[in-house]
Amino acid sequence: MIEIDRLSKVFRSRDGADVVALEDISLTIDDNKFITIVGPSGCGKSTLLRLASGLIRPTSGSVTIDRAVVEEPRQDTGIVFQMPVLLPWATILDNVLFPLKMMHREEADSTEQARHLLGMVGLGGFEGKYPRELSGGMQQRAAICRALIHDPNILLMDEPFGALDALTREEMALEILRIWTNQPKTILFVTHSITEAVLLADRVVVMSARPGRIAEIIDVDLPRPRTFEIEAHHEFQQSAQRIRELIFGNRRG
Amino acid sequence: MNSNNPPSASGNSSSATDVADTPKIGFWRRSNLGQDVLLPLGVFILLLIVWEAAVQIFTIPVYLLPAPSVIWTDSIALAGPIGEHTLATLRTVVLGFIISIVISLPLAVFMTSSPVISSAIYPLLVLTQSIPKVALAPILVVILGANELPRLVITFLVAFFPLVIAIAIGLMSVPAELLELGRSFKASKFQELYRIRLPYAVPFIFSGLKVAIALAVVGAVVGEFVNADKGLGYLIITATAFFKTPVAFGALILLSIMGIVLFQVVVIIERIFFPWSAASQETAIA
Numbered sequence: 001m002i003e004i005d006r007l008s009k010v011f012r013s014r015d016g017a018d019v020v021a022l023e024d025i026s027l028t029i030d031d032n033k034f035i036t037i038v039g040p041s042g043c044g045k046s047t048l049l050r051l052a053s054g055l056i057r058p059t060s061g062s063v064t065i066d067r068a069v070v071e072e073p074r075q076d077t078g079i080v081f082q083m084p085v086l087l088p089w090a091t092i093l094d095n096v097l098f099p100l101k102m103m104h105r106e107e108a109d110s111t112e113q114a115r116h117l118l119g120m121v122g123l124g125g126f127e128g129k130y131p132r133e134l135s136g137g138m139q140q141r142a143a144i145c146r147a148l149i150h151d152p153n154i155l156l157m158d159e160p161f162g163a164l165d166a167l168t169r170e171e172m173a174l175e176i177l178r179i180w181t182n183q184p185k186t187i188l189f190v191t192h193s194i195t196e197a198v199l200l201a202d203r204v205v206v207m208s209a210r211p212g213r214i215a216e217i218i219d220v221d222l223p224r225p226r227t228f229e230i231e232a233h234h235e236f237q238q239s240a241q242r243i244r245e246l247i248f249g250n251r252r253g
Numbered sequence: 254m255n256s257n258n259p260p261s262a263s264g265n266s267s268s269a270t271d272v273a274d275t276p277k278i279g280f281w282r283r284s285n286l287g288q289d290v291l292l293p294l295g296v297f298i299l300l301l302i303v304w305e306a307a308v309q310i311f312t313i314p315v316y317l318l319p320a321p322s323v324i325w326t327d328s329i330a331l332a333g334p335i336g337e338h339t340l341a342t343l344r345t346v347v348l349g350f351i352i353s354i355v356i357s358l359p360l361a362v363f364m365t366s367s368p369v370i371s372s373a374i375y376p377l378l379v380l381t382q383s384i385p386k387v388a389l390a391p392i393l394v395v396i397l398g399a400n401e402l403p404r405l406v407i408t409f410l411v412a413f414f415p416l417v418i419a420i421a422i423g424l425m426s427v428p429a430e431l432l433e434l435g436r437s438f439k440a441s442k443f444q445e446l447y448r449i450r451l452p453y454a455v456p457f458i459f460s461g462l463k464v465a466i467a468l469a470v471v472g473a474v475v476g477e478f479v480n481a482d483k484g485l486g487y488l489i490i491t492a493t494a495f496f497k498t499p500v501a502f503g504a505l506i507l508l509s510i511m512g513i514v515l516f517q518v519v520v521i522i523e524r525i526f527f528p529w530s531a532a533s534q535e536t537a538i539a
């Protein structure tokens with residue numbers, strides 16, 4: 001269980017002015033839930049994920065995972081950044097194995113494990129290629145494999161499909177759902193796409209900007225497994241409409 | 254001589270169909286062999302012919318400007334000793350170059366480990382560069398003795414600076430995302446250096462190495478000018494002293510060839526052991 005308790009983050013910018021990126025965020029996430037986070041640009045979505053990952057420390061409040069306060073990156077957390085961030089000098093296989101090397105957790109069957117993951121996302125046969133030989137979508141799929149290689153309980157994804165074209169993006173969304181169904185884990189998924197947010201989520205966290213706060217949390221009770229056909233479902237439409245109101249309504253007001 | 258033959262564009266190109274589609278453009282773009290090798294070679298040969306002819310026609314004395322043919326015959330006559338001189342210089346260049354690497358790499362790592370250390374050391378490095386090496390050489394001979402050491406020190410001093418700077422820049426320009434990636438997997442400082450910073454710096458290191466190897470040849474010759482009993486620099490000094498200009502020219506040509514060959518060795522090492530580095534540079538240029 002992830003417990004986010006009255007979390008705030010203030011950045012001090014170069015000119016000395018304070019930027020309140022997040023203010024008083026409280027949220028409890030049960031194990032193996034799929035949470036998506038939407039909100040206008042600059043509302044602190046990335047900051048929230050970085051706090052949950054332990055890469056940065058909060059100004060006040062806390063993130064607690066399984067009763068332990070997060071103070072540094074945890075071994076049971078995987079991160080997918082907006083850009084693939086692969087090592088250009090390493091093959092796809094070595095890139096996927098990179099976390100295990102860093103954490104000294106490489107085992108006899110690790111390579112086999114990596115191959116299995118790559119096969120699962122349709123990258124079988126690309127193990128020996130270098131990142132620059134792959135398309136952006138393929139690189140991002142490799143990055144997802146890297147985040148999964150140490151079998152984390154928690155997966156933090158910061159607009160992982162942001163740089164992809166619409167078609168690849170839809171394909172990848174379904175891919176992630178498939179992975180999540182096969183290997184249940186808690187996922188925090190930041191996105192700019194309202195459709196994506198509703199399609200994937202058990203709960204959609206809608207945020208508002210300046211200061212970054214939670215505007216509303218929307219439960220999505222649509223049946224699973226889901227495909228894009230669910231868009232026609234009227235509960236889907238309702239949820240999407242509500243999110244749109246929250247984001248664009250605030251902007252007008 | 255065969256520079257006028259059309260280079261076989263379809264022969265050396267992997268995609269003959271492209272060439273067939275756009276013969277004119279394809280020829281210009283793909284005739285790498287013609288443009289990169291045969292053309293300069295042709296110009297070079299032409300230059301030699303003009304040189305030879307000019308020396309004959311204007312009867313320039315051989316101690317002022319020997320004809321290419323005379324350089325060739327005089328140098329060949331001394332092939333044995335010249336070979337020994339070449340090996341001696343090669344030894345100084347290679348040893349000096351290796352010393353430069355061995356010192357530059359840890360120095361650059363040390364320098365980039367903190368801004369304080371960097372600002373403490375950097376001015377000292379610049380100082381070593383502002384000292385004229387030719388002026389320093391005789392002093393070093395006095396201090397270190399008339400042996401190989403001052404030559405190696407000079408070679409090192411001439412070659413190492415661009416290398417340190419290139420490595421330091423490489424280590425510093427690692428994108429923040431890569432460092433964050435390392436941190437997210439709890440990378441230690443050493444792991445960060447060994448698994449992220451150093452690999453990232455490899456293309457930078459090699460561009461530094463390419464400059465350094467060329468400078469190492471210069472440094473070795475400067476060292477030999479001042480104190481040596483062997484080497485191509487020494488040969489140039491002694492040959493000119495006795496007006497054996499053709500031999501001096503021969504030594505000069507050998508030095509140039511040595512520089513080119515050593516440079517290519519560095520290029521080939523990069524291609525073989527760090528293909529992604531060589532490739533990233535090629536795409537950057539293209």
Ligand SMILES: Nc1ncnc2c1ncn2[C@@H]1O[C@H](COP(=O)(O)OP(=O)(O)OP(=O)(O)O)[C@@H](O)[C@H]1O
Pocket residue numbers: 011012013019020021040041042043044045046047048
């Ligand atoms: N390292 C930092 N230093 C200073 N200010 C920062 C820093 N990181 C984020 N901020 C500020 O915090 C606020 C929230 O940033 P954050 O990146 O979390 O937004 P976001 O919701 O992810 O935006 P986007 O959707 O555009 O990615 C912004 O106003 C940003 O300028």
Ligand SMILES: [Mg+2]
Pocket residue numbers: 045046047158
């Ligand atoms: Mg963001």
